[in-house]
Amino acid sequence: MVLDTDKEKWPVGSEVASLTLQEKEELASRLRQYIIKYTAKNGGHLSSNLGVVELTIALLSTYDFPLDAVIFDVGHQCYSWKILTGRADEFRQLRQENGLSGFPKTEESEYDSFNTGHSSTSLSAAAGLVRARKLRDESGKVVAVIGDGAISGGMAYEAINDICQEDDDIVVILNDNQMSIEHVVGGMSKHLEYLRVMPRYLSLKSRWLDRFNRVPILGRPIVKVIESFKRAGRKIIHSYRGYSSMFERLGFRYYGPIDGHDIGQMERYLRSARSIKGPVLLHVITQKGKGYSFAEASPSVYHGVAPFEIDLGLNNSHDSDLAVTWSQVYGSELAAMAENNSLICAISAAMTSGTGLLDFEARYPDRFFDVGIAEQHALTLAAGLAKGGMRPYVALYSTFLQRGIDQLLHDICLQNLPVTITLDRAGAVGGDGETHQGIYDLALTLALPNLEIFAPATQSDLRALLRKSQNMDGPVLIRYPKERVCKFSEIDFSQEADIDPYAVREIRSGEGLAIISLGTMVFPAIEAADYLSKKGINIGVYSLISAKPTNIHAIICIYKNYDRLLFIEDGIKESGWGEGILARLAVSGCDINGENMGTLYPLAGQAERSGLLSKSGLDAAGIISKAETLIENVKKE
Template sequence: MIHEKVKNPEDLRKLNIGQLKILAQEIRQEIIQVISEVGGHLASSLGTVELTIALHYVMNTPQDKLIWDVGHQAYAHKILTDRGERFHTLREMEGLSGFLKRHESEYDVFGAGHASTSLAAAFGIARARDLKKEDFKVVAVIGDGSMTCGLAYEALNSASAFGTDFMVILNDNEMSIARNVGAIPKMFSRFISDEWYNYSKVRLEGMVNRLRFGQHKIGEGIVKFSHRVEEFVKGLIVPGIFFEELGFRYVGPIDGHNLDVLLPTLKTILNSKGPRVLHVMTMKGKGYSFAEKNPEKYHSASPFFIETGEPKQKGGLTFTDAFGRAILEQAEKDERIVAITAAMPGGTGLSEFAQRFPQRFFDFGIAESAAVIAAAGMACEGLKPVVAIYSTFLQRAFDMLVHDVALQGLPVVFALDRGGIVGQDGPTHHGTFDLSYLRMIPNMTIMAPRSEEELRNALATALVHENGPVAFRYPRGGSGLKNINLERPVRIFKTGRGEWLRNGEKAVIIGAGTMTNHALEAAELLDQEGLHVAVADARFVKPLDEDMILQAVEKYDRIFTVEDNTVAGGFGSAVNEFLSSRGVEKSCIMLALPDIFIEHGTPTELYEKYGLSPARIADSVRAVLRAGHDRIPYPAASSTKI
């Protein structure tokens, strides 16, 4: 196996083109094999195997800087940069990260997980190089999906104004997670369907095929014919008028799976100067037929059987499913309801809504900020916008929440999926800041439903709320609770009212969201030891159920709060702020995530590590009640650095 001998780009550069082609096949098999076991971003990574090989081959990495966008397409990059032997640990706790991480490898030049950052990062690195009078190449790879985000254009705008010497690879597979949306991807595909392109492609392939890649002579071959490729390259500029107008030299599109074409073209463009774009066509899922046919399904796959493509485990009802159903149910009754997503129609449960109400469905692409402002605009005109975004990606639109929605008191509903710990996608994807960043915004109402049924009620409640925005956040997966019935009549919650779930003797745990379920389980464990604690569901993180908290203070010696949000400014913080504002001497003991970036691992592992599993909650309560500890020590700040 060639790939066992190729540990890093230096080894790679010793291979000839025939060996590179075999290596590509081997890496592809390795990716399919490992992802079928551990799950992960299969389709995107299969699409970039040749591109990765070619880039490391022609660039002098790690001295030259290669910057990937999102980082979900970088599995081949990991395998080829001294991490091949650990690749099977991908996404496992303490194993390799599923994204890019500066602290994992010197080849991971810029950490990523959120989209559309690579161009600005590359610009910054290239400018720093120039100021320091250093000499290396900078290449940023960005997907067509990530080009739907304004950040990419902000970077292009500055980069060309400074005449920055760096190269952009537009990795175009005509897909975001779902089919790409909007005018810009359409423009890219016009380049491809151009008759002129087809003519040029034939010309380039003919020319490159005539290059002689004899054993070990690939470098020579490229140099010898580079002037002809250069000539050809000039001819390719015509369709890139868009980039050209932005001050970038445009080349392409070329076939991103054909090393015979990729290598000489990359080399030539890499060695030229100024801001430049190479447009590369790739196929998402390339080499695994199920993923080629259904790239959306395999964008982020859970473990699957290679032969059938079927998932190894079938899940039950999820919060996302319940949200998808609940919004359909509401939309049938009220035609002012519109649904908005930012490139995640499937992930947020809106696929069926999109089919049923295409006129009332808006996918903005990876443009969370614009999506939120547009929702505010719709609310101005009396529509009822429901913005469904993952908690972590709404961070992108923080100012829009403040300035465009809350300040104007507009009734926009935010359905925040993937709140709390998401698991193996790790620190870039955990939704562990939302209660804090939402709570500090005036006019904001925040709910945290603890079950799929509560989520349905939370949506109904949010839609009748007319004074300002309402957000409700819920985790990845399902609550696993029995007796969930999504057919019962919906309940409109009284704003700022929680619910007592069980009585106890000395202590009470007040939970936010699904952590309330962990609290209930913890209480059952403690029952067995003769310690009876009460449990309440806060339901609203803002406004707080102040009466409930005051009752808790009166009735119980000890009050605990539990949440899967950072301890900094979250639910427990809110309770303590309230207690202090009322001059209550007691404070609550906050069971929450520590003020660090939480690493990747399964939710079960992470709840256990950070004291939020039922058993660990019970440990904390026991330590306070039995041993008289006053504080629960947070785990040492071994913060994950990305």
């Protein structure tokens, strides 16, 4: 039976606990339909959310939220949580401008206890909440939900080490679906597989521990004696049978594996964990994409989706746009280069598909390394490979480079090693909000020594830059946005053409005002110039793809023919590329009348990429308005 998920009332918070088990199972089915419907309409994270429906219902049935607190690692699996904590109606505007975020937001609801967006942070944040409550003498249990991909991140290990040292009263739910965005890799995944197939640990029923705890005077001593016997018993079992979990050896009370789609079983374990003092880990097995056949068959494909038709799925939805993405261009060019250069190797940090490296992985498995959610390790691994004579290419999303800035500086740039870092999703990124914007990489990296930074405008630029990078002596960073590749005959040369990456290319000649655009910002600049030309206003447009070094001499020569310069970049305006160029020109003694445009609102929230660019005036309309204002100001001077 298909439920009318829009008209029926949704239980909120503690109301879930009053439902019968059958009603909860019906609620799970209804939640999945609702999530599929509006994720298909608006786009979003589908597979991960379909996997934690029963877990969310069980949490709300057994804990006292918002007195208790839950932190979702990464946070993109919070859809059921939002729907069942009073935001079901708002969910229809998921990921839309001024709508509901696809990640936990404390400003949205008191049920969201901590904002997340990047991986492996939940355990540290939960430990902080636990200690804050202890110091302030406040009650309430703290729960962290972390996936088997996220728990492989280095920050999670640091938190685990500290939590066990401090004996924090925390419940960690390890959501094990054998996936992060793609299949989980590494030693942790092997250990979890070992735990999945081994016999379950014998455990004393926690309800008896809870009852003993309530006995006056003698209760706590009895529990301590029982616990000491239990620990000794486990050591005997482990030494005899030869198995134990690393979590127990570190200091967690480990329970599992647990069926994450059995609500009754989940509730029993969650209640037990709530009564235990100290760190507890529940190992929960879930199926990513559960309840939607396409997502069950291809969970990584349906991890993050654009709008699609539910009955057809992603692969069969109508799409007339045959243009390639930047990721596809990168992947195809790198694979072609590797055919003729045996020194080239590629590194992914759990983003093999998203960064376009699937073909490379298939063709050159010995030279491909997916290190999992470990950007710091990825960069220093690349440094070691380069030191050993290889030519490593590290593909990251711009927002995730932030996690490895120290390694980029210390291990790559200071040693001037020939490592090429390609930053996908650079600039404004639609849908995921402020935590996933790629607007900071220029401001963070422009000052790093030895590093050359490029922003291609066309696919020919990217292909040429990649070919050149394999012969460069030091580190290279290449950034490009998440969008289809634009083609423009005046600057998009043949794929075989050899370009000068440091040149400043004239696209439109004019007078009065010249726009100098970095990377793909040349396209709205051209559109603005063509519009103004119809009004009899001819401005210059120049394309530049080298952010560092920038050809200052060429810019000074251009200024000789204009009254004012306008620098445009798809990145944060403050401390960005344009601001740096203006500062260098001023320091050099050039009396240049110039301004710069970049991202003005880093906290704008979720919206489409076009909307985010428009908000900062980085679309054609915004550039037209800015140009007209500057031209009018020149006339007044």
